[in-house]
Amino acid sequence: MADSVINKDNYFSLSFVLSRVLNSGVIMSIEKNENELKGLEKSIGKITKAKHVALFNSYTGAVHGALWGQNIVHGSSTRLEEPSNQEQKFLNWLGVKLESDLDIELGFTTILVNWENLNDLESLVSSKTKDSKDHTLVLDFTDLGFGPCAALAVNDISVWKKAERLKIFGAFDLKTMWTQEESDSEIEPAIQFNYRLSPLVGACVKLTLLRRNRRDED
Secondary structure: OOOOOOOHHHHHHHHHHHHHHHOOOOOOOHHHHHHHHHHHHHHHHHHHOOOEEEEEOOHHHHHHHHHHHOOOOOOOEEEOOOOOHHHHHHHHHHOOEEOOOOOOOEOOEEEEOOOOOHHHHHHHHHHHHOOOOOOOEEEEOHHHOOOOOEEEEEOOHHHHHHHHHOEOOOHHHHHHHHHOOOOOHHHOOOOOEOOOOOHHHHHHHHHHHHOOOOOOOO
16 A cells, blocks of 8 residues: 555645644543544444444554454465555465455455545445445545554454454453453453554544535534
8 A cells, every 4th residue: 555645635624633633632531532432433334334343553453353353364365356565465474375266255345545535435335345245344544644544344243353352452451451350251362462543543533534525614
């Protein structure tokens, strides 16, 4: 995924979102932080019509979650649509073999969200998922310019649980911290990664999704 340059036409929207979020108290409030992340999950769920959404602080994290959630692990094979050099290297590092056989189901489908396609997300999601009811969708919001941010949207709760459990201080770890009891022993991870999304970045992406099609509104 090559870095994209944000068009000058989108500077107003970018600065509007940043100023609103930076004055909202998100940075200082732990409770507000969690609400922002939950709000982003809800917004992505509405757009994708997916029952479950897991947030990640990188596209790589979301890809890892998509594969791990479906038990596509070391020694497994999968297929991607026009895999990038980055994706090929990461799957090779995970020990997952990339296949080109069209009879093999896609491991996941990716949508790179930017300011140009932001207002057409619903139709873009529909075109990407129309052939699969139980699709595994990865959305990369990094090109919006607020920071690394990606999400996994699925209908299968078992995929979501395994992907969410990859994250240190994800949904299950937070429950364990409050109750001092393992929240779901069936998906207890062997290893976890620092994939937790920054609430500040999440808040910016959430507000951007909520105010789509309102470019010049204050």
